[in-house]
Amino acid sequence: MGKRSKGRALLLQAMYASRLSGRNLTDCLEDQLARRESAADTAEFSRELMRKVVNHGRALEESVGPLLANWDLARVGTLERLILAIALTELNHSPEVPVRVVLNEACELARSYCDDGAVKFVNGVLDRAAGDLQRQADAAKDEVGEG
Secondary structure (H helix, E strand, C coil): CCHHHHHHHHHHHHHHHHHHHCCCHHHHHHHHHHHCCCCHHHHHHHHHHHHHHHHHHHHHHHCCHHHCCCCCHHHCCHHHHHHHHHHHHHHHHCCCCCHHHHHHHHHHHHHHHCCCCHHHHHHHHHHHHHHHHHHHHHHHHHHHHHC
16 A cells, blocks of 8 residues: 555544544644654655645535535535545645546445445545536636636
């Protein structure tokens, strides 16, 4: 497992622990990093992604509703929501990470931590989100080109 993949998995575990226990996310992540004796670059990646999730993840998690095709947000499991929050944070606030990487990493997290149907669900939601972002970027380019 690559260092960034491991960092995402550690962040997911910390987010889940925080959600269940009510403990601070930073404390949960530091606990995960210490218990796993994570490499310095894995730890730094996890911390930076955590900061982005803390700053943007809740709003992005709530924005999932319109992306759901024939699903009620209340039916989406906790782990799936957390995976989507991480991935949506990366899609929206980590432009250096290719879209395909974000989608693949989220699907791997779903494959590792969720039920069988979660991979297809996560991929579908994120594919719609990535398409929406691309359409927004294209529209912004068109506006600039017309001005």
